[in-house]
Every structure is written in C-alpha cells, then in structure tokens.
Amino acid sequence: MTAILTLTSDHIAVAGAGLLGRLVAWQLLRDGYAVTLYDAGDLDTPPGAAWTAAGMVAPLCETAISERCVYDMGRFALAQWPHWLEALDAASLWQQTGSLMVAHPQDLGELTQFRRDLDHALGGTSPCQTLDDREVQRLEPDLAPGFRQGLYLPDEAHLDNRALLTRLLDEIRALGGECHAHCPVDTFPGEVVTAEGRRRFNLVIDCRGTGARQRHPSLRGVRGETLHVQTDEIRLSRPVRLMHPRYQLYVVPKPAHRFVIGATQIESEDRSPMSLQSSLELGSALYTLSPAFAEARILEQGVNLRPAFLDNLPHVTQREGLITANGLFRHGYLLAPAVVCHLLAVVRDHGDRPFADTLAARPPQENVA
Ligand SMILES: Cc1cc2nc3c(=O)[nH]c(=O)nc-3n(C[C@H](O)[C@H](O)[C@H](O)COP(=O)(O)OP(=O)(O)OC[C@H]3O[C@@H](n4cnc5c(N)ncnc54)[C@H](O)[C@@H]3O)c2cc1C
Known part of the structure; x- marks a missing residue:
C-alpha cells in the first residue's frame, strides 16, 4: 500500500x-x-x-x-x-568557432554531396564555405597536411x-x-x-x-559510442568532421587537452561496451586526421542511447x-x-x-x- x-x-x-x-x-x-x-x-x-x-x-x-x-x-x-x-x-563553456568538414582525397565526393544536400535543404542560401588546402591548414594548423578541400560552417x-x-x-x-x-x-x-x-x-x-x-x-533508443582521449600534441579550435562513405567521424575539443570522438549511430538498444570494430574504426580514422593523435591516452569509452521517436x-x-x-x-x-x-x-x-x-x-x- x-x-x-x-x-x-x-x-x-x-x-x-x-x-x-x-x-x-x-x-x-x-x-x-x-x-x-x-x-x-x-x-x-x-x-x-x-x-x-x-x-x-x-x-x-x-x-x-x-x-x-x-x-x-x-x-x-x-x-x-x-x-x-x-x-x-x-x-x-560556449565556443562559437564554427565547424570544419574534411575528407581524404578518395572521399572528396562526400564533401561535394554534402554541400549539394545542404544547398538543396536551405534553398541555395547556405552560408557554408568551400576551402582549399591552404585555407584548411590556416584554420586548423595541426591537422595532417593533404586535405585538399574542406567545408567551413560558420556560426556553429x-x-x-x-x-x-x-x-x-x-x-x-x-x-x-x-x-x-x-x-x-x-x-x-x-x-x-x-x-x-x-x-x-x-x-x-x-x-x-x-x-x-x-x-x-x-x-526507441539509438546507440551512440564515444572515445575520450587526452593529448597535448595537437590543438583544435573547433569540431572537425571527417567525411567517409560509411561513417562521419567527429572530433570535439574539450578543456584540459581532451577530445571527444564519435561516429557511430547504431539502431540498437544494446548498452554493452564498445565493440573492437568501433574502437578500431574510431581510432584509425582519428589517426588519419593527424598522426599526432597516436600518443593520445584513451581516458574513457562512452556508450549511451539517444531517445528517439x-x-x-x-x-x-x-x-x-x-x-x-x-x-x-x-x-x-x-x-x-x-x-x-x-x-x-x-x-x-x-x-x-x-x-x-x-x-x-x-x-x-x-x-x-
Ligand atoms: C554518443 C552521443 C553523442 C551525442 N552528441 C550530441 C551532440 O554533439 N549534440 C547534441 O545536440 N546532442 C548530442 N547527443 C544527443 C543528446 O545527448 C540527447 O539528445 C540528450 O541528452 C537528450 O536529453 P534528455 O534530457 O531527453 O535525456 P537524457 O539526457 O538521456 O536524460 C534522461 C535522464 O532521465 C533519467 N531517468 C531515466 N529513467 C528514469 C526514471 N524512471 N526515473 C527518474 N529518472 C529517470 C536518466 O537517468 C537521465 O539522467 C549525443 C548523444 C549520444 C549518445
């Protein structure tokens, strides 16, 4: 009772x-x-x-x-x-420095398609800016050289x-x-x-x-996975997204030389720890953004469910x-x-x-x- x-x-x-x-x-x-x-x-x-x-x-x-x-x-x-x-x-706690999207040379079509989708969704009024390799390096000097193109999304x-x-x-x-x-x-x-x-x-x-x-x-819950790493070998001023045909990796800088890395959106309500495959994919994609991440220390692996109708x-x-x-x-x-x-x-x-x-x-x- x-x-x-x-x-x-x-x-x-x-x-x-x-x-x-x-x-x-x-x-x-x-x-x-x-x-x-x-x-x-x-x-x-x-x-x-x-x-x-x-x-x-x-x-x-x-x-x-x-x-x-x-x-x-x-x-x-x-x-x-x-x-x-x-x-x-x-x-x-608020940083309004925009976002940067990059792709490896073999995946540049992903950037082009993203830009097309964005212009279509916003009726051609998108403030998105296409950058060449020098502009990408100027924005984020610690990224690996070789990103021939990028998209800068201001205001984000x-x-x-x-x-x-x-x-x-x-x-x-x-x-x-x-x-x-x-x-x-x-x-x-x-x-x-x-x-x-x-x-x-x-x-x-x-x-x-x-x-x-x-x-x-x-x-329903939609599974997402993150890695938290720490290194003072690299600095980023804004979130960077790596476009890839199978996934988009994002790296978000946090205080105290920490970075949150995520990519996966999995239609599953499984809350068990991160799989080896996800961990390898996140880690190796991060390494291609900059080899300076190689010595980063993994502080945490996060798994959670996003609430979705x-x-x-x-x-x-x-x-x-x-x-x-x-x-x-x-x-x-x-x-x-x-x-x-x-x-x-x-x-x-x-x-x-x-x-x-x-x-x-x-x-x-x-x-x-
Ligand atoms: C890996 C990952 C990355 C994400 N990145 C981003 C991002 O960069 N930007 C962005 O905008 N969004 C992001 N999200 C989404 C965002 O986290 C969620 O949309 C948001 O947290 C939902 O807020 P909420 O308050 O509805 O739910 P939650 O934040 O999940 O909070 C629900 C709370 O309810 C409590 N609760 C549950 N059951 C009960 C109960 N029976 N009684 C009492 N309390 C209960 C839980 O303990 C919890 O504290 C991300 C999500 C994940 C998983």
Missing part, C-alpha cells in the same frame, strides 16, 4: 535530471516555482545521454540528414544558449556539456530545488510514484529520455497535471532551447509557443500522452 505525501502550492516535479530535466527545473525555479527533481541515477555523473554527448550545436552539419525544422530550432539554439550560459555565470558552436550539467545542478540546489538521486520514478498526472510511495504535485514534467518507454511505447523529432505532449518532453535523438544540445522554451510557454499558459507545429504534434503512432 503506497502512501500519499504532501501537496504544496505550485509545486512541480521534474522526472529525469538529464539535459532537459535540469534546464526545465532551473528555469522553473527562476520563475519562483517549488521544484522537486528526480533521477534514477547519480546526479554528479548522470547516466543519461547528456553526459555521454559531444556537446555540438551544429545546425548546418545536421541539416543534410534532418528535417528543415531541426535547422530552424538549431538557429534558435545558437541565439539562446549564450543568454542562458551568461545567466549561469558560465559564458566560457560547441559547449562543455559536462561542466554545463554540473553548473545547472549547482544552480538548481542554490535556488532551493529539492533533488533526489538514485530514485527511479513513474509519472502520472499530478503524481509521481517512487519506491517510497506516491507524492502529489500540481504538475509533473516527464523528461526521462529512454527511461520513459512505458509512457511512450513508440520511443519514429520521426526522429522531439515532441512535447500535455494533459492536465502531466507534460512530457522527449525524442531529442542526436540533437539534445541543438534542440533543447527550443523544446524548453516551448515547454515553459505551456506551463506559463502563454499563447506564443515556439515551434508548436513540430513540438506540439503528437509523436507518430501515439494517440495518448
């Missing part, structure tokens, strides 16, 4: 302290709501995709393989993140996502948020159920990512007492500002809800929230 606990005025529960949950909890606390935040795992090193992610905010890079609305929400993110980071006293950004998650948690606590780690919950309208019992709230916001499968039967787009659903926000797929940092601003407009009951055409639509094949 479960007990019914307290009900406080304007008390909101946020289930899931990943990227969305932390941003939403922080914003609601700033608005003056009482907020209780629950996570199934640890809060300092959260188990969700947000901790594993590379932290790129790259609307152009993603446009060739995504819907136009992803680009539009990504542009919104590029404008919104600096304000939020400033409010968090964490402006230095990356952020120190782990430091951001830590900063958000500190701020949530400083603003009086009640935080529960190692506390898996189930969500219901106006109610959260933990192993301890039921607790009533005015509103429950479900941001559990792939943990919300019971609520969203069509939600059938259309690979995020959706915010609502009914009395319960809002759910999910499906950020491979675009959490790219799309979170749009999703959070939309969700806050729902909570505040504002008529102006950004990106409602996409976000307020029900996830495909789901009729109930």
